[in-house]
Amino acid sequence: MSIEKVRAYFQELGMADKILEFPSSSATVELAAQAVGVIPARIAKTLSFKKEEGCILIVAAGDAKIDNPKFKAQFGRKASMLSPDAALALTGHAVGGVCPFAVPEDVEVYTDISLKRFPTVFPAAGSSNSAIELSCEELFTYSHSRGWIDVCKGWQEEQSGPSGV
Template sequence: MNTEPGTGTEPGTDPRRGGESDPVLRVRTAAEGAGVRFDLVRLDEHVPTAAAAAQALGCTIAQIANSLIFEADGEPLLVIASGAHRVDVAKVATDLGYAKVRRAGPGFVLAHTGQQVGGVAPFGHPAPVRTVIDEDLAAHEQLWAGGGDDFTMLSITFADLVRSTGGQVCRVR
């Protein structure tokens, strides 16, 4: 794990800005603007899944706060779920009053977050996205979420995650 700025050799990075990609810079700016305590960690290899991220970070998969974009009646819905869980889309749809919730495709995700699938962060998107947060994440002192690309992870507390996203805490499984 490399906690120093990246080398700028990965696609989309700029060595003049510490190797951070534009999406990572937007995540940093959003976190700083929200006044949350956070750390951005740049990993030596990409971590597009919760299992890969947990292994690289040396934490449990339950500490990974997966930022998953769904299409809910045509609108984006961000579900931040524990990496240990699968989101029950029928339950989420019923609980939130949607007719249909389904996993969004990569183009939809990029259009609404400015971030690629595998690196979606809980914030730093071009426009606010309705957010739901898995209540089971509250059991962990430290959480790890995507940092804007699939090389970067964001360390954050549950309280700061809720505060910075304005997310509704509920059961998602």
């Protein structure tokens, strides 16, 4: 079970007790936000994309959407999400619990700047009813992110009110 791999990973870091498990599903941004008790934007969703060999994981804010032109400029290819079967095969995590932890070494993980507006965020922890609260720097470090990137849209509008503040 992939939550056990994630738990073992965080156990080595002395942080396994930070993993939250819920009695109900947290498989979508909305469900995870309800389970954790935060706004959906603070859910750090992990999106899985095809690359020539293997896959790319992008961890982004719950209110962000992939911007196809930005994605193509960053990676030199069209954004093409993995099927649920391919996501499980390539990451070791099933859709709904895909996270950037305890993944094979050839999986490239990136963190999107849409997350940086929050002191802490909640990525999944390997199952469809788990999460872990991490600072953005902890997320970057523990996911072995290859870099902060800007490939999302939609989230900037959410941070400003009607007056643009």
